Amino acid sequence: MFEYLPPLNDHNLPYPDTIHPIVVHFVxxxxxxxxFCDILGSLTRNPRLFEVGWWNLFFATLSIFIAVLFGQVEAGLSEPYAAARSALNIHTLLGWSLSAILAGITAWRFIIRSRDPQTLPKAFLGVGVLLSALVFYQVYLGDKLVWVYGLHTVPVVEAIRDGALR
Known part of the structure; x- marks a missing residue:
């Protein structure tokens, strides 16, 4: 069965480079x-910014599922060594959680938008700030996986293949 799969390259991937970071940066x-647009729209009382905020949230929600899918594939192919496992596990759990949280917030936003597109409740803005904090923490973990633990970098992949990292 495995002979039908493409061979893994020097990044331990069946395609040229990681796709997860590309999609996730969009999200x-x-x-x-x-x-930002929602907060600025509330401060300036400009409902056009709410529309920008809505569409950004909507497309981020669609895109996060693609990011999580590629993240799962690439995490599995990374063969994480012991030191990286904890950060990767938290990053994975938070990624799945963020997809559900973002979908819930987007649904809430859709209801708010349907009822009154001219205003946003302060509670929603507060949840947006909390969502941003979770996103920043997720970015920190992702950066740590690449820049500290070197997952999918050529030297680390070679070390894992040679048995130097476990």
């Missing part, structure tokens, strides 16, 4: 910009 930007 990060959309969430943070959406929250």
């Amino acid at each position: 990060i930007a959309m969430v943070l910009f959406g929250v």
Whole structure:
């Protein structure tokens, strides 16, 4: 069965480079910009910014599921060594959690938008700030996996293949 799968490259991937970071950076930007637009729209009383915030949140919600899918595949192919496992496990759990949280917040936002597109409750803005904090923590964990533990970098992949890392 495994002979039908493409061979893994020097990044331990069946394709040229990691896809998860590309998609996830899109999600990060959309969430943070959406929250920023909502807060700015509330401060300036400009409902057009609420529309920008809504569409950013909507597309971030669609995209996060693609990011989580590629994240799962690439995490499995990374063959994490002992020191990286804890951070990878938390990053994975938070990624799945964020997809559910973001979907819930987007559904809430849809209801708010359907009832009154001209205002946003302060509670929603507060949840947006908390969502941003979770996103920043997730970014920290992802950066740690790449820049500290070197997952999917050529030297670390070679060390794992040679048995130097377990």
